Amino acid sequence: MYVLILISKYKYFKRSPEYLKINPNGFLPTLVIDDQPLNESLAIIEFLDEKYPDETPLLPKSLLDRTNVRAIALTIASGIQPIQNLGVLNYYSSDGDKKKEWANHFITKGFEALEVMLQRTHGKFCVGDEITMADICIPPQVYNAKRFDVDMSRFPIISKINEELEKIEAFKKAHPSSQPDAVN
Template structure:
């Protein structure tokens, strides 16, 4: 694997956090490229970064391959690429039902929770006179009730039985967000147990926001 990878990331970005976990689990080296989402209104909105990702979002993964540069964006797509780039250890269950469950949990977070409390949405809530913190707290609290019920049917040691999967990669950053917005995790014993267990794993420790070079 002669490819060189660079990850545009921000320490507290949960979407970047997911990709960092996948990179760490697969032990793939990469260059950390900081994009400060807060400074001067957000570096992701500046012309230089919009040349990298016209959507103005992170993460973005730069792949230098065969003297050509490719830029991938959206955490789900990046992680799917990493799975092909280095198939082992796989983060997708081999059993078709388990795989479907892992993807469903992933999408419940990726589509149904995180986008509704991301930086852009919270800014819009504030413009409308609402409380960013209250909105995020209520949203995550409500959605975690459903997620807890799902995990009651799929989980073993981790989200899907006893092997770390893409569902776990997405769960831990969302729990990090929940704690930021003071969600009482004691009411979600399955989510809390799995997250606490994963947070002791070396790959998850390496990917944690506090371990990043731009952490504040």
């Protein structure tokens, strides 16, 4: 059982004192379990994977595969995604076209590196043929890439993995456009 609390990405930058008590950096997401706040997407994903294990863990048993999964996930979560956060974009410029150009540039640069990484590791998904934590990071970033007019034809591996993920019900439900606070 969980309670979903929606926070407008436009309003959360006000960083209320109440929210800063559970997440001192003021970022999203935060998951509170047994009155313990957990912050940062990848840490939350690992926590949930270990707390609620199933037959296909999000981190493979092989040390090399686990390392590759974490490297891919961190490339996205730490290298590509933060540069297009609203706070960064708004600090950079108030001009919508400049923000779009900025985000396009850095997503493209990050995807160039990611595409090379995936050449060594991919199967049907990022690392082989099982869904991993790395795969969870792909759809939101591809969604943003499209939002900022990144030429996805330059990234066939990323695109193919994303297409495979879009066929899976859990990924359909998690898509940004499927969220209760989606803005069309």
